[in-house]
Amino acid sequence: MNTKICFFKMASILIISVALPSWAKPIDMSLPPATVSSLPTDSVYDRAYSLDENKIDKRLLGRNTGLLVGAGIGTMGLLYLMPSSFTNWDDDDDDNPAQKWWKNVSREPVWDKDDIFLNYIAHPYVGAIYYMGARSAGVNATGSFLYSFALSTFFWEYGIEAFAERPSIQDLIVTPVAGAAIGELFYLAKRHILEQGGCIGDSEILGKAALIAMDPMTEATELIWGKDKPMHETLALNSQPMLSKSGHLGYRLNFSFAF
Numbered sequence: 510m511n512t513k514i515c516f517f518k519m520a521s522i523l524i525i526s527v528a529l530p531s532w533a534k535p536i537d538m539s540l541p542p543a544t545v546s547s548l549p550t551d552s553v554y555d556r557a558y559s560l561d562e563n564k565i566d567k568r569l570l571g572r573n574t575g576l577l578v579g580a581g582i583g584t585m586g587l588l589y590l591m592p593s594s595f596t597n598w599d600d601d602d603d604d605n606p607a608q609k610w611w612k613n614v615s616r617e618p619v620w621d622k623d624d625i626f627l628n629y630i631a632h633p634y635v636g637a638i639y640y641m642g643a644r645s646a647g648v649n650a651t652g653s654f655l656y657s658f659a660l661s662t663f664f665w666e667y668g669i670e671a672f673a674e675r676p677s678i679q680d681l682i683v684t685p686v687a688g689a690a691i692g693e694l695f696y697l698a699k700r701h702i703l704e705q706g707g708c709i710g711d712s713e714i715l716g717k718a719a720l721i722a723m724d725p726m727t728e729a730t731e732l733i734w735g736k737d738k739p740m741h742e743t744l745a746l747n748s749q750p751m752l753s754k755s756g757h758l759g760y761r762l763n764f765s766f767a768f
Contacts, residue, residue, distance in 0.1 A: 553647040554703050560650040570646035572734065573726040577642050577660060585669045610672045618666075618676040628679045629687070636661055636688015637695055638725060644696045645727040653692065658685035695723040 556562070621628070639657035648656060661684040666676040702709060702716050709715040721728045 553645060554700055558697070558700065563647070563649045563652060565647045567646075569727070569730060570643060570648065572730045573642040573646055576726045576729050577639065578664065581660075581665060581669060585672075588673075606672050613671040613673075613675045614667050616675060618678045618681055621677040621679060623677075623679070628683060632680055632684045633687035633691050636684040636686075637692035637723075638688075639685075640689050640692025641695055641699075641724040642726040644692060645699070645724055650689070650693060654685065654689040657688050657692065661685050661688070699723055 553564070553566075556564070636657050639660045640653045642660075643653040643656035644650070662681055666680055666684075670676075699720060702719060705716070707713060707716045707720070709719060
């Protein structure tokens with residue numbers, strides 16, 4: 510992955526995770542509110558610092574994961590629309606996407622030739638975002654590292670990015686390992702900012718910008734659903750008749766679920 514793609518990936522994760530979900534239109538049929546009493550009554554940031562405590566807000570963890578996966582898929586989709594001169598990916602017209610993915614994952618990872626900034630600063634930052642997605646949901650340090658490892662390895666390197674190129678040795682190691690170290694520093698910094706009322710110095714703007722940069726998934730979740738709003742599952746199911754080009758009458762069925 511070249512430097513332009515990495516910048517594009519980081520920017521897309523921040524933009525898609527924070528801005529895009531807030532544009533979603535409400536769906537038209539609501540189910541009863543979820544039982545809030547089954548959730549932790551306080552945030553991990555309201556409790557004493559611990560590397561080992563595992564008091565997980567499963568709803569927050571699920572939402573953060575959904576945003577991370579959605580941001581990753583959205584980023585990859587945007588990259589696929591870019592010309593090869595931007596992505597530096599090889600165009601292989603002889604292979605369909607499934608064949609290309611299998612060819613990439615079935616061979617050993619490669620030692621890529623990306624620059625130092627990309628491999629040892631940008632990728633660890635993305636790993637830290639993965640880490641914070643779990644850490645802010647109350648997962649302990651070990652579990653957050655495993656969470657970051659799973660996303661960076663199986664979802665990204667051997668998942669959607671493998672449709673374009675072979676997994677990178679540096680990315681498989683540096684992203685989760687350095688990402689966990691940076692992520693724990695982000696976690697401590699976020700605790701400090703929140704203890705100061707969400708400010709850096711006297712500036713709420715700087716404080717909020719830092720929180721978004723260090724933990725975009727949780728900030729996006731709070732933006733969309735809110736910290737104190739009731740949690741609803743929303744279901745929509747509708748159908749309508751349609752006429753095919755061949756003259757056959759059928760029905761179109763749409764189903765959606767939001768949580």
